[in-house]
Amino acid sequence: MxxxxxxxxxxxxxxxxxxxxxxxxxxxxxxxxxxxxxxxxxxxxxxxxxxxxxxxxxxxxxxxxxxxxxxxxxxxxxxxxxxxxxxxxxxxxxxxxxxxxxxxxxxxxxxxxxxxxxxxxxxxxxxxxxxxxxxxxxxxxxxxxxxxxxxxxxxxxxxxxxxxxxMPHAPPEPSAPTPALRRLTHAIRGAVTQLGAVNQISLSALQKTLSAALGSHLEGSLPFVAAHAPTNPPPRQARGFATLSLPVHEMHRIGHQHGATLNDVAATIIDHGLHAYLRETGQVYPHEFIAMCPVSLRDDGDSAVGTRVSAMFVRLGRPEASIVDRLRQVVHSVATAKAELGAMSADAAMTYAVALITLAGAGATTHLDRIGHPACNLVISNVPGGNEIRYLNGARLLGIYPVSALAASIGLNVTLSSYCDHMDFGFVANSAAISDVPALAEHTRKAYAEFRSKTRVL
Missing domain, CATH: 3.30.559.10 (Chloramphenicol acetyltransferase-like domain)
Incomplete structure (x- = not known):
């Protein structure tokens, strides 16, 4: 088949x-x-x-x-x-x-x-x-x-x-045969919808390109406007991997006290830890990082084969920002990017992802990403986890750490997932970008400890 x-x-x-x-x-x-x-x-x-x-x-x-x-x-x-x-x-x-x-x-x-x-x-x-x-x-x-x-x-x-x-994949629900005229109507409607999505995306991209050329401070989702960072060298096959676990309920409470989500807290400590790691290794980056944050388009119970995601491109905090100020900056950036993506239809959001993947792939294949702007500096993703303890053949699951993809000169991916009472982070890096990934994970842990010390944890 x-x-x-x-x-x-x-x-x-x-x-x-x-x-x-x-x-x-x-x-x-x-x-x-x-x-x-x-x-x-x-x-x-x-x-x-x-x-x-x-x-x-x-x-x-x-x-x-x-x-x-x-x-x-x-x-x-x-x-x-x-x-x-x-x-x-x-x-x-x-x-x-x-x-x-x-x-x-x-x-x-x-x-x-x-x-x-x-x-x-x-x-x-x-x-x-x-x-x-x-x-x-x-x-x-x-x-x-x-x-x-x-x-x-x-x-x-x-x-x-x-x-x-x-595991057997759930077959699609049977549907009655669709008349030829209705199929044609659906095809035309789909083409018009996709064309509208492309127009919507193209107009937004053009506006941001012109604004960037004029030196304006950009807002919203910001693909292909990031400066080259130490995380954007040409891709190599060598990989580094590290893990980190933090108390998920405490992260929620800290975020709530600052008007932020758990994802905002995670992005903030990763950003803070990355700047600290680069300072320690003599690679100071004087700009804000731009992180791609995948967004699932699946409804509950959706088990369709393939990928159903879009993405936001979020400006993180200023290099010199304190941990608390950095969180405020991340919260603002995420809110504006989320509003922009939320204004798109599901078709437009999927088309947006397809267009970005195509452009990023073309840039990597032609090496244009080495002279132009990279798609982003890093990827930060949160994959929904589980709250209950799990076992395999009587052995207790202690943690589940994502080990995600690296492509298109984006040399760092930090994906996290909750399990029971902790949040498990998986740090994957192109070794040409981050030579000591466990040290980066440790800087992220220290950033969380600093954040915790400045917050009254109930």
């Missing part, structure tokens, strides 16, 4: 390069119960006994055979797609992070189903990890995390549910 590739998902495929990969991943960290030495091997063997289901059995065909499409395949190599590793004796948690970074580096093989999974034993503290990556063209971050949670159990019984890649 073949399925046409939607424009946004096609963009993820066309813009990809060895240095700018567009797969998304996650590291799940588990605590093994005592006396279960074979626990990880049991999960590996169970997972290899399943077969991938759509979209995890898709292979893209971009040339020949008409329009670009996904083709379903029946064959797969379970030992390639589900691998069992173990860290050497006396390894550290940092060794695990370095291994995850190495596994995250290479592109997925497009001649095989576009997902892979590694179960990693020997993590210190009686723990093990699962690292999985999937191409962004077949699933977005929200859907991926939902499936990861569905692949776990709410009790500590030694049960191994169906792995995410083998």
């Amino acid at each position: 073949n399925a046409a590739i939607p424009p946004l998902d096609l963009g993820w495929l066309l813009m990809e390069s060895p240095g700018g990969t567009t797969h998304v991943g996650a590291m799940l960290l588990f605590k093994k119960p005592p006396g279960r030495s074979s626990l990880v091997r049991e999960v590996v063997e169970a997972y290899r006994g399943y077969r991938p289901q759509p979209p995890f059995n898709y292979i893209p065909e971009l040339l020949g055979g008409g329009v670009p499409h996904f083709r379903e395949v029946d064959s797969w190599d379970p030992h390639y797609h589900v691998q069992h590793l173990s860290l050497p004796t006396h390894s550290t948690y940092q060794d695990l992070l370095r291994l995850i970074a190495d596994l995250h580096e290479p592109m997925l093989d497009r001649h095989r189903p576009m997902f892979r999974c590694w179960l990693i034993d020997g993590v210190p503290g009686g723990r093990f990890a699962i690292y999985t990556k999937t191409h962004h063209s077949i699933i977005d971050g929200v859907s991926r995390l939902r499936k990861l949670y569905e692949g776990l159990t709410p009790t500590d019984e030694p049960a191994i549910p169906t792995p995410p890649f083998a």
Whole structure:
């Protein structure tokens, strides 16, 4: 069976390069119960006994055979797609992070189903990890995390549910045949809507380009107006990875006291930590960073295959700002960008994302992004998580850390997701941009501690 590739998902495929990969991943960290030495091997063997289901059995065909499409395949190599590793004796948690970074580096093989999974034993503290990556063209971050949670159990019984890649995809609801005239009407209406969306986006982009040329201070969503930062070197394949966990309810309370959301607080401490890291490494950046913040367009219960996102491009705080002033600046920028995106229809928002991905990909392919403005300086994303404790074969899930994509000379991606009472951050960087990603995570933690010290936490 073949399925046409939607424009946004096609963009993820066309813009990809060895240095700018567009797969998304996650590291799940588990605590093994005592006396279960074979626990990880049991999960590996169970997972290899399943077969991938759509979209995890898709292979893209971009040339020949008409329009670009996904083709379903029946064959797969379970030992390639589900691998069992173990860290050497006396390894550290940092060794695990370095291994995850190495596994995250290479592109997925497009001649095989576009997902892979590694179960990693020997993590210190009686723990093990699962690292999985999937191409962004077949699933977005929200859907991926939902499936990861569905692949776990709410009790500590030694049960191994169906792995995410083998879960059946809900078929679309049947609909009555549509008369030819109505189909034609819908097609014309869709084309007009898309044309209107393009016009809406083009007018806004032209206004901002002219304003930038005149030296005006720009407001709203700001793609392709960022100055080149240390986070925007030409992409390389080498990756760095680090994690951070913070108390999610406390973050909510701190944000509430300042009239801010949890996302505002997260963006502020990442921004503050990044400026501190660059000062420490002699790479002072004298401008405000512009961060791309993906926005999910999925309704509750939406499980459609592919990517359904748009994005805001948010100006962060001034380099010299205090942590509290930085939050105020971020709150203002997010509000204006959110208002601009909110004024778009869903069609316009999707077209906006397609246009930006296309432009960013074209800039990276032609190297024009090295002389023009990059799309942004970094990506900050929040993927909805879960509130309940989860288990796998009796092992408790301790945390779930996103390991996201890097593409188009955007050398830093910080994605966060809540789990139970903490917010888990995954920092992924092009090593040419950030050479010591754990140090950046530590500066972000210190920024939060500074913020907390200046706020009365109830």
